[in-house]
Amino acid sequence: MNAPLRPLKVVTVSGSLQEPSKTVSLTEHIVQTLATRLPIENHRIDIHRLGPGFTGARHPDDLPEDVLQEMRLLAEADLVIAASPVFRASYTGLFKHFFDLIEDQYALANKPVLLAATGGSDRHALVLEHQFRPLFGFFQALTVPVALYASSGDFDGLQILNPEVHARIEVAVDDIAELLRARVGAHEEAAPV
Template sequence: MSILNAQKPLNIVAVSGGLNNPSKTEALVQAIIDELAEATPIHVHFIKFSEIGSLLGGAIYRNQLPQRVQDDLAAVEAADALIVGTPVYRASFTGLFKHFFDFVEQTALVDVPVLLAASGGSERHALVLEHQLRPLFSFFQAQTLPIGVYATDRDFTPEYTIHSELLRDRITLAVARALPILEWAPAKGQRAEVVKEKSQQANQNLGINKQIEQEEVLPSAAVPSLDAAEARLHSKKAPKSQVA
């Protein structure tokens, strides 16, 4: 896409893992949505665990989920970009937050930009963005945006609105750094082809890795290049010529 989807709003899916209503996490995610909406046209699907949390716990397989949650998962998989936020409990994201993303198809978020956010009781949980959330979305091969947003209890009023100017500045900076990446986010109509191509490449690399594992263990200096390994794999698959 060219200049920030001038012809079509970005399809943004926001996820708040906060179970309470009102929720500091929900307020944080909404503030990020509002900041992004001021910068570029967007269409937002907001998934709130305060509304769907009770529908998640009993399901082991995706087809056991209520239709509403299945629709939310489909929205995540079709998004141009994600904004995800979670409260921090015991130094990590919530169990239901992880449970929800366990149902997401593992190639659906390849190269999808993801803006990370979290809220916790104090600054001691601030690294949850780097130690917990970023690795989770790296598994999906998503493109986690360079700056995440972490908020503490003291950033909010008793009415769950943001009063910290430092937090507002952080949100503004996170969105500003996200915009150049969002400009090149593949549109929904292109996502299927992008995912298909990435899946094919992943399967090809898996075959190459298995072939290398079957070879003798070589010193690191003698490990063949990926191109050489691929050529050797194809040569082994080729039919052997008949000798008269």
């Protein structure tokens, strides 16, 4: 199957509260692996950088223009990689706040979303199934079956050392690459000339 003619728009949403972080490292590894399969343009939204105009917003109308632009990029993405560290058995509050402020509840409908998380131990791995999937289910997003979790023991500093995590990233990226090729190929065939 041929690669799509245009680079795919990938938007990574990182719920990490700092940088550098293991969560950002995991998402960068996913993006680099995906780039070996497909032409992509990646844009990363670091929620901790969105500032007080974002954190103090109670409604989408309260958001500054730069944050609204990030949300528009999210809505226009071919693929969203949604990642957060795990705190108290869930994603970060700022991560949830970002998605709470998406005005159009259908902005992510049928959009492929790859879920990823990092945590202190493997005991938190099910957060992807019990917290992330229901959130994106509300938006009617198309979450990829393979979700990616890495614990602190999988890293040396910020480098992923565990071969099982690398192998799972490969599986997830292969699955999403096939899906994206099919979706973009069908869209390009249907587009008027």
